[in-house]
Amino acid sequence: MKTDSFALRHIGPRETDLQHMLKTIGVDSIERLVYETLPDDIRLKAPLALDPAMTEYEYSNHIAQLGSKNKMFQSYIGLGYNQAIVPAVIQRNIFENPGWYTAYTPYQAEIAQGRLEAILNFQTMVVELTGMEIANASLLDEATAAAEAMALLFDVRTRDQKKNNINKFFVSEEILPQTLSVLETRSTPIGIELVVGNHEAFDFSSDFFGAILQYPGKYGQVNDYTSFIAKAAANEIKVAVAADILSLTKLTPPGEMGAAVVVGTTQRFGIPLGYGGPHAAYFATKDEYKRSMPGRIIGVTVDTNGNRALRMALQTREQHIKRDKATSNICTAQVLLSVMAGMYAVYHGPKGLQYIANKVHALAATLSNELEKLGLQQTNTAFFDTIVIKADAKKVRTIAEQNEVNFYYIDNNTVSISLNETTSIADINKIVSIFASANGKQATTIETLPEANHFPEDLNRTSSFLQHDVFNQYHSESAMMRYIKMLERKDLSLNHSMISLGSCTMKLNAAAEMLPLSNALWNNIHPFAPLDQAQGYQEMLSKLEQQLNVITGFAGTTLQPNSGAQGEYAGLMVIRAYHQSRGDHHRNIALIPSSAHGTNPASAAMAGMKVIVTKTLENGNIDVEDLRQKAIEHKDDLSCLMVTYPSTHGVFESAIIEITRIIHENGGQVYMDGANMNAQVGLTNPATIGADVCHLNLHKTFAIPHGGGGPGVGPICVAEHLVPFLPSNPVIPTGGSNAITGISAAPWGSALVCLISYGYITMLGADGLKEATEHAILNANYIKEKLNGHYDTLYSGEMGRAAHEMILECRPFKQKGIEVTDIAKRLMDYGFHAPTVSFPVAGTLMIEPTESENLEELDRFCDAMISIRKEIEAATIEDSNNVLKNSPHTLAMLTAETWDFPYSREQAAFPLDYIAENKFWPTVRRADDAYGDRNLVCSCAPIEAYMES
Incomplete structure (x- = not known):
């Protein structure tokens, strides 16, 4: 056992589990399973051309060495970005937790x-x-x-x-x-x-x-x-x-x-x-x-x-x-x-925030006064934290960079200085000395910060804010730590159990990938710092782009989109720019299968496209003849097809190459939604199936954590003819030779968390990435077969296999009075987050276990689903007072003096033996969505403020 192999730690099933899992599935090898899952004509013929995998220890040294190439200047660049102090109690208990x-x-x-x-x-x-x-x-x-x-x-x-x-x-x-x-x-x-x-x-x-x-x-x-x-x-x-x-x-x-x-x-x-x-x-x-x-x-x-x-x-x-x-x-x-x-x-409360703001403003006012004493003109007539100085920018910049300080240089004679929470009196003395040196003057030393107010009296805030208790009672670290822990205990996360969300790929976010994010050499660089101060970042980001090019088979990548939806939009805008460069301004039709992600049509509408929906066959696949008919009908105006592969139904459609050829023959481009890329990496890729552009969810396939709904990174990878149109940034130029304008604010989007995906790919290497994909397919098909006979799988490939996810049919349970939501809520009593509910088919569950889950966890989940199936069988449509309809069951219910339910407390809370070892308690019973929407309250308020009498 190679104990220094990252793949060994990332991938859940052990070597000793494989024969049992393969036997359950009914194949003799993973290779055979992949053959039965993936069409042969889209298989890669050679391994991914990536560097050999690093061990965790090698990667730790590598990323530290790379980080040392970033220069830690004091940045007063501003433009919407400021150095900030992350309170240690928040860093340790949230950011690193x-x-x-x-x-x-x-x-x-x-x-x-x-x-x-x-x-x-x-x-x-x-x-x-x-x-x-x-x-x-x-x-x-x-x-x-x-x-x-x-x-x-x-x-x-x-x-x-x-x-x-x-x-x-x-x-x-x-x-x-x-x-x-x-x-x-x-x-x-x-x-x-x-x-x-x-x-x-x-x-x-x-x-x-x-x-x-x-x-x-x-x-x-x-x-x-x-x-x-x-x-x-x-x-x-x-x-x-x-x-x-x-x-x-x-x-x-x-x-x-x-x-x-x-x-x-x-x-x-x-x-x-x-x-x-x-x-x-x-x-x-x-x-x-x-x-x-x-x-x-x-x-x-x-x-x-x-x-x-x-x-x-x-x-x-x-x-x-x-x-x-x-x-x-x-x-x-x-x-x-x-x-x-x-x-x-x-943590800071209203008074703490005012203290910080007053300090920042006083620093700016004091600096303005001192620079004016040097004979320099400060041009802002009213300001909060940023001043503008008339000075020889070239001279100032030379001396500033010698002192490891960054300002923003508006033009040759104008310098902008934005102060922040981290700025001290010593820092503004350094700034004054820089300008004094540039002007051949002697600087005086600042020792105190007088109170200041450099904006009109009419603009002084007079209204109160943050008066609610929560902003006024957790100002000691012990109180704050316990408040954060109290909230954490109410949430089910991956550190408790598998989250088998189809299409969302909730895989391991390995500690070795996450640790560099806390290092100031990586997390304290301003996005508009000169490139020579961010060489570590530039090398890492460039290498990540190259890695993603190899994985997708494409020629270029932009990391700028900071969510999957932004990636979709960026891909469509690049296609739009390509058509316009050829004089095809009229091409605005986007063909989108009815099974597509909801973000696809929303993104197409934002990109100014008209959405034409194509049909889906009973087996879940794209109706190729309907697609062909609509592509031909709209060939003069066809912009693109938006297709998810494997499909949203968890199937590798064998007609994919024919589908992409139809679009190209009729003048369109193919956008591939990369939500299901976890079933492709190392086995096939978007270029091979005939796509022109794809977005990747780095917060899914490439191990950036979901964070409760973000951060996300949604880069797009494109074929060579689309590279010139990749997006730019007005402050730090990026993108292609004919770049579209910005998709998001920063040149490389959410660059800090790109470190995670860089680590994931670097430590897995070509073999590890392929192995991860194979095990994602293995785990999905294991669950599919374990649940066979208890739940029907709605769609399967031509040889009866799922890709990395599957859809379970739950609609027949309505005959028992049970909705798919009841299954989702009951799973909480078993210690699991529900799979994806009613997407892409209403009344179903979409399950994706990922490669990170081990056999024991897969079995626990299957045991829970089988136990729930038996509970469904015992239910009747006449009697809704059952364990499913009343789920989830809270600790308060279980410990109440009265128990008015026709089943035992034990069945409610501990239906299987394993649950007692690590019980997760939902803290509320079912939330009433309709009531909340009728009585909308979206900020902290006491219960009396909105409760009906």
């Missing part, structure tokens, strides 16, 4: 109450700091949040008949450059005309539906937007404001100025820079726009017993329900990071 970072999106509310409370804290923090009425559970970054604000205002304009056909959107020239780039990307395909200009010269009588302002501006100028917003409202123009969240503890919040939407980033609330991400954006708006709001919303409701419970609210807005009519294609928020930012506010 698999109880938090391996959780799934909280669709199963009863076993996610801790995380839901943490996100509710985040929403409350955002609502109160912005002065708005409702906030969501986070978005991907500030730039994409701003684009979502624009889209919301464009959507709600139709409520006003006068604005129905108006498409102009004003963008203040004070907007962050990366935000403008993403706004340009998102506006064009849906017919929005951007007009960039000075807000003070704005013509309110012109035909605009909305506007966006930056507060403070990109270089720190604080403007009072009260009159602008009032004049806009008088002309029926709705205004969004992108606001620095720390400044809102001192400045009048945009909500009090009349803003319709407020967006921004919470990165400076205890989130590492990470060379650009992941960071949690925030999005707040008015209650009247809640059904147009993008992303997820956590709401308060009651459970079966009338007790307070939390759950995801208003899910009917989401893409998995509304598809191309969805409010956005957001399938990944930044939950782990929003939890950290919310906990930062919990």
Whole structure:
């Protein structure tokens, strides 16, 4: 046994288990199983051309050596990114804790109450700091949040008949450059005309539906937007404001100025820079726009017993329900990071946040005064944390970099300096000495920070915020540690049991992959730092792109998209740019099979495409003849096909090469959704099946943890003819020779967590990656056969095999009065998170065990499913008072004096022997979604505030 093999540790089944598993499946080898699963004409003919696998120890040394190539400068670049202090209690107990970072999106509310409370804290923090009425559970970054604000205002304009056909959107020239780039990307395909200009010269009588302002501006100028917003409202123009969240503890919040939407980033609330991400954006708006709001919303409701419970609210807005009519294609928020930012506010409380903001402002004011004493001009008439100095930028830069300091150089004569929570008096003395040296002056030493207020009196915040108990009682580390642990205990994560979610690939997030994220050499680099200061990052990211090229068979990769949905959108925008470069501006038809992910049609609509749905056969495969007919019918306007492979039904369709050929023959491109890539790596690839572009979910196949609903990374890999169109960034140029504008804010998206996928691939190597894929297929087919006779598998391949996942038929159980939801809730009593419920087929369960689960865990899960099947058999449609309908069972129920159920307490809580060893208790009974949506409360409030009498 090679104990230093990473594959040995990552892959669950032991060598000694294989014969038993293969015998259960009915094959004599894994090779035979793969042969029966995968069409022979798409098999790779040679191993992946990757470097030999490293051991964990070798990788640890390698990544440390690579990290040492990153230079640790003090960065005062700003532009929406600031060095921040991650409180150690949050770093150790959340950021580095698999109880938090391996959780799934909280669709199963009863076993996610801790995380839901943490996100509710985040929403409350955002609502109160912005002065708005409702906030969501986070978005991907500030730039994409701003684009979502624009889209919301464009959507709600139709409520006003006068604005129905108006498409102009004003963008203040004070907007962050990366935000403008993403706004340009998102506006064009849906017919929005951007007009960039000075807000003070704005013509309110012109035909605009909305506007966006930056507060403070990109270089720190604080403007009072009260009159602008009032004049806009008088002309029926709705205004969004992108606001620095720390400044809102001192400045009048945009909500009090009349803003319709407020967006921004919470990165400076205890989130590492990470060379650009992941960071949690925030999005707040008015209650009247809640059904147009993008992303997820956590709401308060009651459970079966009338007790307070939390759950995801208003899910009917989401893409998995509304598809191309969805409010956005957001399938990944930044939950782990929003939890950290919310906990930062919990730990510091309102007074602590004010203290930090006052210190930062005092530092900026003192620095401004000292530089003016040197004879330098500071041009911001009002500011919070950023000042602008007139100086010889070349001279300043040379001396600054000698002193390991970064500023932002606006032009040859203008330097911007953004201070932050980590800045000290010693740091501003160093800054003063740099400018003094550049100007041949003698610097004086600063010893104290006088109180300061360098913005108009009218902009002083007077309203209170964060008065709820949760922000005022956990300010000691022991109290905070216990609060975090209390919430963690309410959540079921991968550190407790398998999460067998089909299409979501909840595999091991190995500690060796995760450890570098806590290293300051990796997590404290500004995304706009000069490239020569980020050589470690550049080597790692370049190597990861190369690895992904090899794995997919493609020629180029961009890591910029920071979710799977963003990857879909990026792929479609690259296809759009390719067609336009050839003069085919009219190609706007996207063919999408009816079985596709809900994000596919939502992304196509965002990319300005018209969705044509193609039929699916009874066996779950694409109806090739229907596809051919529609491709020929629309050949003059065909843009692309969006196809998931293996299919969403967990099958390798043998006609895939014919399908891609049909599209190419009719002038289209093939976009492959990479959600199911865990069944391809090392066995086949998107290039081999004939695709032109695919996105990859690094937070699925390539081991980045889900974090309760984010971070995500969704890079796209493309064929050679699409490489020129890969996206760029306005501050640090990236992408192809004919690049589209930005997809997300940072040049390389959520670069920090790309380390995880780099480690995964580097430590597995070609053989380990292939072995992982084979074992994913093995584990899925083992479960399929173990459950055979108890549950029917809805779809199988031509030789009766599943790929890496399968769909179990549960609709016949309705004859017993049992819904698929009852099975999902009952699984909680057995200590398991439910598989994917009612997707892609209503009334079914989609199961994906991944390669990381060992035989014992697979057997425990199968035993639970078989036991539940027996409980279903005992149920009757006349009597709903049964163990399934009453699940999940809480500790409070089991320990109550009275027990009014026709089954024993033991059957309710301990139906199988293994459960007693490691019992997980759901903390609430079934959450009432309908009640919560009728009585929508999305911030911290006492139960009396919303309970019906």
